[in-house]
Amino acid sequence: xxxxxxxxxxxxxxxVFDEVNWRVRPGxxxxxxxxxxxxxxTLLRMLAGQVEVDGGSISIARGTTIGYLPQDGLEHQGRxxxxxxxxxxxxxxxxxxxxxxLEAEIEQxxxxxxxxxxxEVRETFQMQGGLTLDAETARVLRGLGxxxxxxxxxxxxxxxxxxxxxxxxxxxxxxxxLLLLDEPTNHLDxxxxxxxEFYLKSYPHTVxxxxxxxxxxxxxxxxxxxxxxxxxxxxPGNYSKxxxxxxxxxxxxxxxxxxxxxxxxRVQAFVDRFRYQANKASQVQSRIKQLEKIVRIxxxxxxxxxxxxxxxxxxxxxxxxxxxxxxxGYGALSVFKGVDLTVERGERVALVGPNGAGKSTLMRVxxxxxxPRAGERFEGNGxxxxxxxxxxxxxxxxxxxxxxxxLAAAPMAMVPRVRDILGSFLFTGDDVHKQVTVLSGGxxxxxxxxxxxxxxxxLLLLDEPTNHLDxxxxxVLLQSxxxxxxxxxxxxxxxxxxxxxxxxVLEIGGGEVVSWPGNYGAFLQSKAEAGDGGHQxxxxxxxxxxxxxxxxxxxxxxxxxxxxxxxxxAGLKRERRLSEAQGRIEVLEAQFKEVEVSxxxxxxxxxxxxxxxxxxxxxxxxxxxxxxxxxxxxxEAEANG
Numbered sequence: 067x068x069x070x071x072x073x074x075x076x077x078x079x080x081x082v083f084d085e086v087n088w089r090v091r092p093g094x095x096x097x098x099x100x101x102x103x104x105x106x107x108t109l110l111r112m113l114a115g116q117v118e119v120d121g122g123s124i125s126i127a128r129g130t131t132i133g134y135l136p137q138d139g140l141e142h143q144g145r146x147x148x149x150x151x152x153x154x155x156x157x158x159x160x161x162x163x164x165x166x167x168l169e170a171e172i173e174q175x176x177x178x179x180x181x182x183x184x185x186e187v188r189e190t191f192q193m194q195g196g197l198t199l200d201a202e203t204a205r206v207l208r209g210l211g212x213x214x215x216x217x218x219x220x221x222x223x224x225x226x227x228x229x230x231x232x233x234x235x236x237x238x239x240x241x242x243x244l245l246l247l248d249e250p251t252n253h254l255d256x257x258x259x260x261x262x263e264f265y266l267k268s269y270p271h272t273v274x275x276x277x278x279x280x281x282x283x284x285x286x287x288x289x290x291x292x293x294x295x296x297x298x299x300x301x302p303g304n305y306s307k308x309x310x311x312x313x314x315x316x317x318x319x320x321x322x323x324x325x326x327x328x329x330x331x332r333v334q335a336f337v338d339r340f341r342y343q344a345n346k347a348s349q350v351q352s353r354i355k356q357l358e359k360i361v362r363i364x365x366x367x368x369x370x371x372x373x374x375x376x377x378x379x380x381x382x383x384x385x386x387x388x389x390x391x392x393x394x395g396y397g398a399l400s401v402f403k404g405v406d407l408t409v410e411r412g413e414r415v416a417l418v419g420p421n422g423a424g425k426s427t428l429m430r431v432x433x434x435x436x437x438p439r440a441g442e443r444f445e446g447n448g449x450x451x452x453x454x455x456x457x458x459x460x461x462x463x464x465x466x467x468x469x470x471x472x473l474a475a476a477p478m479a480m481v482p483r484v485r486d487i488l489g490s491f492l493f494t495g496d497d498v499h500k501q502v503t504v505l506s507g508g509x510x511x512x513x514x515x516x517x518x519x520x521x522x523x524x525l526l527l528l529d530e531p532t533n534h535l536d537x538x539x540x541x542v543l544l545q546s547x548x549x550x551x552x553x554x555x556x557x558x559x560x561x562x563x564x565x566x567x568x569x570x571v572l573e574i575g576g577g578e579v580v581s582w583p584g585n586y587g588a589f590l591q592s593k594a595e596a597g598d599g600g601h602q603x604x605x606x607x608x609x610x611x612x613x614x615x616x617x618x619x620x621x622x623x624x625x626x627x628x629x630x631x632x633x634x635x636a637g638l639k640r641e642r643r644l645s646e647a648q649g650r651i652e653v654l655e656a657q658f659k660e661v662e663v664s665x666x667x668x669x670x671x672x673x674x675x676x677x678x679x680x681x682x683x684x685x686x687x688x689x690x691x692x693x694x695x696x697x698x699x700x701x702e703a704e705a706n707g
Contacts, residue, residue, distance in 0.1 A: 067087070067090055067091060067126070067127045067130065067244070067272055068088075068090040068113065068124070068125070068126050068127070068244065068272070068425055069088070069089045069090075069126075069128075069242070070086050070087055070088040070089075070122070070123075070124050070125075070126045071087055071122050071124075071125065071296075072085045072086070072087065072122035073085070073086045073087075073088075073112075073119050073121070073122035073123065073124060074086075074119060074120065074121030074122050074124070075105070075108060075112065075117070075119055075120050075121075075522075076120050077298055079574065080413070081296050082105040082296060083105060083109070083296055083297075083298075084295075084296030084297060085120070085121070085122060086296070086297060086298050088291070088298050088300070090272060090274065091172075091272075092144060092243075092271070092272055092288065093097060093265065093270065093271065093272060093287045094272050094273075094288055095273040095274075095275075095285070095286055095287045095289075096272075096273070096274045096275070096287055096289050096290070096291055097275055097276070097277065097283045097287040097289070097290045097291070097305065098110070098274065098275070098276045098290075098291055098292075098293060099279050099290050099291070099292045099293070099305075099308065100294055101291035101294075101536075102506075102508070104293040104294060105293050106248075106293055107136075107137070107248055107276065108274045109293065110134065110246045110248050110274065110276065111132075111134070111136075112124060112133055113132070113244070113246055113274065114134070116134070126244070128241045129243075130242075130244050131240070131242040131243045131244070132242055132243070132244045132246065133229075133237040133240055133242035133244070133245050133246065134232055134237075134246040134248075134454075135233055135237055135246065135247045135248060135250055135404050136248050137249045137252060138226065138230060138247045140229055140230060140232075140233040141221075141222075141229050142221035142222070142224075142229060142232050142233070142670050143220070143222035143235075144220075144221070144222075145219070145220070145221060146217065146218050146219065147207070147212060147216055147217055147219050147220075147221055147224070147232065148203060148207070148217040148218065148220070150205075150232060150236060151203050151206065151207060151232060151235045151236045151239055152199060152203045152234070152239065154235075154237060154239040155194075155199070155240045155241065156240075157194075158191070158194050158195070158196055158199065158257060159199075160188060161187055161194070162191060162196055162199075162538070164187050165184065165187045165188055165191055166194075166532070167612040168180060168183060168184035168187060169184060170666070171184075172184055175230060180241060186438075187233050192681075192684070192685065192688075193684075197685075198658075198688050198691055198692065199239075201691055201692050201695045202239055202512070203235075203239050204695060204699075205651075205695065206235045206238045206239050206265075207235055207674075209258065209261035209262070209265060210231045210234060210235050210254070210261065211231065211254070211255065211257065211258040211261070211421065212231070212235070212417050214699065217368070220284075220574070225255035226253075227421070228253075230252070230253045231254070231258070232251060233561060234247075234262075234652050238265065241271065242271065243271045243272060244271065244272050244274070245269065245271060245273045245274070245275075246274050246275070247273065247274070247277075248275070248276050249275070249276055249277060250262065250277065251277060251279045251282055251559070253417075254559060255419070255420050255421045256559050256561065256564070256586070257418075257419075257420055257561055259279070259282065259423075259559060259561065260561070260590075262282075263281075263282055263285055263286055266286050267286060268286065271302045271505040273286075273287075273563065274349075274534065275287070276335045278535070278536050278537050278540070279560055279561065280305055280537055280540070280541075280560070280561070280562040281560070281561035281562040281565070282305065282474040282561070283305040284304045284305050284306060284562070285304070287304060287305070288302070288303075288304075289302050289303065290303070290304070290305060290307075290308035292308070292312065294366050295364055295366070297627075299315075302506060309393045314381065316365060316366055319363060319366075319486045320365055322363050323363040323365050326362070326363050329360075329567060330357065330360065333353050333356055336349075337349070337353050337354055337357070338351050348404075348611055349496045357549045360552075364442035370573045373439035375521035375546060375549065376519060376526075376547070376549075376550045376552075377519060377521075377523075378522060378551070379450070379522060379523060379524035379550070379551060379552030379553075380448060380450055380522055380523075381448055381524070381526055382411060382446050382447065382448045382449055382450070382524040382525070382552075382553070383446035383447030383448055383449070384410065384411050384446060385408045385409060385410050385411065385413075385446055386409045386410065386411050386413075386445075386446045386449060386524070386525055386553045387408075387432060387445060387446060387449065387525065387553075388407065388408045388409070388443070388444040388446075389405050389408075389431070389432075389438070389441065389442070389443055389444075390406055390441055390442045390444070391404060391406065391437060391440065391441035391442065392404075392405040392406075392407075392431065392438040392440065392441030392442070392443065392671075393439055393440035393441055394427060394428075394431050394436070394438045394439050394440075395403070395427075395439060395462065395552075395590040400577060401424040401427045401428075402424050402427070402428065402574065402577050402578060402579055403440075403576070403577055404578075405428075405441070405578075405579045407572070407579060407581070409432075409525075409553060409555060410553075411446070411524075411553055412450075412551070412552070412553055413553055413554070413555075413569055413570055414553075414554045414556070414567050414568055414569045414570070415554065415555045415556070415568065415569070415572055416556060416557070416558070416567070416568035416570070416571050416572070416585075416586065417426065417429070417555065417556070417557045417569075417572050417574055418557075418564070418571055418572070418573055418574070418586065418589070419573055419574035419575045420575060421573045423471055423574045423576075424574050424575075425529070425557045425574050426455075426529055426557065427456070428454050428572075428574060428579065429527055429529045429555070429557060430455075431443065432527055432555060433451055433453040433527050434451070434656065438626055440446065442616050447525065448482065448524070448527050450521070450523045450524050450525065451523055451524060451525045451526075451527060452518050452521065452523035452524065452525070452526050453527040453529075454514065454515065454526070454527065454528045454529060454531050455529050455637050456529040456533075456557070458511075458514040458529075459507070459510035459513070459514045462502045462510060462513065462514065463502060464501070464502050464503045465501070465502075465503075466501070467498065467499050467500060467502070468488065468493050468497065468498045468499070468500050468502070468505070468513055469484070469485075469488070469498040469499060470511070471480075471502060471513065471517070472484050472487070472488060472516060472517055472520070475517045475520055476520050476522065480520050480521075480686065485498070487516050487519055487520070488516060490516070491512045491515065491516040492512065493509075493512070493513070493516075501670070506534070507533070507534035508534040508535055508536065508539070509535070511531070511534045511535060515531060515543070515581070520576075523552065524552040524553060525550060525552060525553045525554075525555070526550070526553070526554045526555070526556070527555050527556070528555070528556040528557070528558075529553065529556070529557045530557055530558060530559070531543065531556065531558070532558050532559075532560045532563055540560060540562075541674045543611055544562075544563055544566055544567060547567055548566070548567065554567070556568075561586060564585065564586040565585045565586045565587050566585070567585075568584075568585045568586060569583075569584070569585070570583055570584070571583075571584070571585070571586060571588075571589040572580065573589070638681055643701050647694065647698040647701055649699050650694050650697075651691070651694045651695060651698060652693055654687060654690050654691045655691060657687055658684075658687045658688070658691055661680060661683055661684045661687060
């Protein structure tokens with residue numbers, strides 16, 4: 067499908083790709099790996115036709131449709147959200163427009179030629195999925211976190227992160243043969259990221275992607291292609307298999323290089339010793355030619371990592387932090403209300419929920435930077451908070467250097483250790499004299515995290531600390547937090563990070579904060595088991611477990627709690643119905659895809675009776691899928707209304 071032959075790409079005097087050969091077969095899902103600046107984005111842009119090669123060639127099979135999602139920079143305007151995303155498959159939309167025009171002409175008395183063309187267009191439109199275009203558009207929009215109430219909003223009303231979701235949705239509805247994704251999970255919350263993972267695992271065409279989300283790579287791709295030193299090395303399997311195989315390969319390279327270096331040193335010693343002895347001249351010349359012919363083994367450089375340890379937390383009372391009957395919002399908007407929450411000493415609590423649900427708002431309330439509009443916030447004795455806000459890097463002073471910025475924040479006792487801390491965060495040598503304005507997003511986040519280390523704390527509040535960090539940096543941050551003995555409350559859209567760190571999950575949405583024991587995987591499993599009733603009891607019981615030790619409330623509070631409990635039960639019933647409807651949709655869509663694959667086989671059209679059966683099944687499934695989505699939407703409207 068895609069073939070690179072002796073491909074060369076240069077930027078100035080740097081050769082990014084040096085006579086690269088690579089073949090991608092139809093239906094493969096490939097993840098690109100490599101250090102920042104290795105050329106991952108450049109390769110995607112060359113495959114998308116946005117950047118020309120400087121030598122060799124890139125061949126793409128005739129008829130291949132290409133869809134490319136860059137990391138950022140896309141904006142959509144001029145149409146409603148639904149119409150913009152629906153316009154993704156341009157050829158299909160053009161067919162639809164032609165069909166409407168031909169049908170209008172027939173109504174006015176067109177000739178038989180027009181009728182024949184109309185029938186031909188209608189059949190092609192059906193075969194290419196035209197009848198389910200609206201349903202597919204709605205499915206993708208819902209999966210990526212757009213509620214039905216957003217469908218008629220103008221695209222220009224959406225912010226940058228949502229603009230990228232629009233671009234992704236448009237690509238998925240387009241369903242190109244070659245899908246190129248550069249950090250597709252960057253602007254997605256965990257529910258949307260999980261949906262995209264599920265979607266791509268069943269995507270029938272070729273996908274090449276770049277991601278710093280380990281879990282995503284682990285579960286989506288069939289192979290990892292590493293970019294290093296101007297070349298590509300392909301490793302079959304997911305990210306874990308790539309890491310293990312790469313480590314073995316690099317170890318073997320180091321051994322081979324050590325043996326080669328010994329041989330070179332031995333030959334060079336002979337040349338140096340006998341260079342000026344006439345009776346050894348022929349042997350010396352032979353050894354010199356031998357040295358010239360040796361192809362030197364190159365080994366990948368040691369990967370830099372953040373290596374640090376959080377300061378030991380000072381003693382703290384139990385519980386660490388408590389909210390009682392808290393309501394908070396902005397203006398007429400109430401983000402959440404009636405929140406009762408206890409954070410126990412030593413817990414690692416993950417806040418999850420869709421973007422806009424109130425995760426960062428709750429973090430600000432927990433930190434004390436925003437007092438709640440109603441209810442009480444109680445701190446444990448000796449509480450020392452270190453709060454890393456989502457936009458923490460933005461509070462850095464642009465005019466200062468890295469060293470000046472951290473010195474300004476350091477207590478006097480920590481000043482002698484500032485250089486060591488910066489070194490742990492990869493700021494070495496002249497890096498410490500870089501101005502904040504020239505730092506990359508990842509460098510700014512690392513500096514902000516380094517400043518967080520300066521003062522010992524027993525409660526870390528971390529709002530998206532993994533933003534802009536590469537996979538290795540995320541791993542080391544995770545290891546450091548796992549060793550930390552204090553209490554952690556954090557927000558992250560990195561599934562691997564949440565799964566390995568969390569001991570409890572707080573689900574935020576619909577104005578409520580609901581507690582679930584365990585990590586994110588346990589949270590998803592509990593939600594999936596909601597249909598057997600255990601899910602309901604689990605949620606109610608865990609809310610009640612948090613209340614011992616809180617001041618006794620008045621009768622009104624008890625009544626309010628009972629009302630919330632009943633509302634929760636009703637919500638769970640709706641959730642069960644939604645889950646059943648979603649299951650029905652998934653079964654029907656799986657059947658629909660099977661029929662779609664059958665219809666793509668040219669042999670089918672040579673068997674008229676079989677074609678009739680398959681096409682009738684195709685049409686029937688289209689009707690069933692549309693009806694199933696309508697049922698789902700009715701339940702969703704009931705929940706919202």
